[in-house]
Amino acid sequence: MTNAPLGGANLRGAVDLSSLVRPPAPAPAPGAHEPGSSSTTAGGVVRSATDATFTEVLDLSSTVPVIVEFFGQGVEASLTEFVPQYGGRIALVTVDATTNPQLVQAFQVQQVPTVAAVVGGRPVQLFTGTLAEQDLRDVMEQVLQLAAQNNVTGSIAVSVDATAEAEPLEEPLPPHHQEAYDALANGDFPTAIKAYETAIAQNPRDSLAVAGLAQISLLSRLDGVSPDEVHGKAAADPTNVDIQLVVADLDVAGGNLDDAFARLLDLFPTLDAEGKNRIRTRILDYFEIAGADDERVAAARRRLTLLLY
Template identity: 50%
Template sequence: MSTPAPGAVLRGAVDLSSLRNRPAGPAPAGGTAPSPDGQAPASRLVFDVTDADFGQVLELSKTVPVVVDLWAEWCGPCKQLSPVLEKLVTELGGRLVLAKVDVDANPQLAQSFRAQSIPLVVALVAGQPVQLFTGAVPEAQVREVFTQLLQLAAQHGVTGTIPMEGAPTAEGDDAAPALPPLHQAAFDAIEAGDYAAAATAYEQALTENPRDEDAKAGLAQVHLLARVQHLDLAEARAAAASAPADVDAQFAVADLDLAGGHVDDAFARLLDLFAALPAEERAPVRERLLELFGVVGDADARVIRARGRLASLLF
């Protein structure tokens, strides 16, 4: 069982393209599907979805982060985890919603999310998948993952809320809170594909507040996005396989793996490279590992494991 923090880069770790813009089916039994305008019903933060109406959930994720719980009736750990997910989503008061997917009844979604083991929990932010965790994770760890998911969503401008049933509303209450100006500038630059400008904005934010953890994470993400934007995965893997000691070739595949959600693979590749190199040539590999640790997050179990192995190699 793995308990990672949210993947820091919104990228195609799974393919949801076939589920976009599909006509909505009827609301599934046991839950309420999102309405046709892409908004979650005001009375429900937890709802069932199907292969047919999942396109609406993708649209909803442009407003509020959507946690997706892939489960099955026969799955015991699923029955342990689902109440925890529902409790924490409700506690967050509409800042997240929970979409429940019965994998037996919805094989296309199960295939799209590569649900080889359940319970599988992923998220959608701005229509893009973010891997969260597999298995019945303890409540404290789910809470931490949700906190990091909200931070990630804010970095991508997804900061809306869904009103809860019975909650009083006032004019302007449903407006998304504004990002800090430099974070907004970075986000706008990312949207425009100008990663240099985004990096400059985050660097300025860190100059003003060196403890700005969101800016640190954002800067690491931008650097990664800039490096992978023109890489071809097949070509990069072929180059790395043909030259195992080529540091740049191994860096390229590690970056692509991390961007695609294969975090353990990325770390293992760089740690193996670090171990194989002479001591005087290891510094760039260590620096790249530390940068990627920052992308994923220091509290992530995979980072903790990788740091442990790095320490053992150093000493």
């Protein structure tokens, strides 16, 4: 068992998953529920999710903190009776790690059970294995404290059917966005990439397609990658651009955006024109993934500009 206490953790160390495939939810209409209010939302406290439906979980995490438990390989989810004890202040989502490779990659699941949280669309690693009940309650209290710090203090109705899934609330996606979403759900990265490229060709200002393309491309590049093997190669050959780019991808996928920027920007001055262009292009992709309002993006953009000029 590995336990990672939250302590004074904040959410800026994690990559925002909320735009992974679908655009962010529209602003609530006047009088509708807003994150942080005390009103309830439909759907059970306990539900299951897949690669294709996880966007609903991200939306829910703006109302209440969501515990995500990965199970599989003969290991059953163990928190389905524990989380409802919090009366709708915390939700639980169970994910079968054997059939949802995108979520396994995004949460860096190495074994089951693995338990994480999502607060305001951002992931927080919690622990692997199982905890004693008191330790588990301590972790839940830390999650609630973190949620309160980020104004995620709503509640959801405790339904009779605790495993009921939430009704989809998203607006229909544009055709090429939907095509990319469906392809990703099937693990078909080339088709998803082509769909976003087509959307961008039709509308170069489609910022959601640009961000989606950057994110899908990242997942595609990391498909089948062994982190331990890559990190070993990177340590042995610190000037190899190909290997350092893969390590940077792993950093971004794990929420370590600062590490990815530092790695590539430190390498940048030592490279020829072709190498510098590859680094610059990849960093621009990371800008799209993280979003322009991310403080780490602003700092990296300033440093890249200084290196270029």
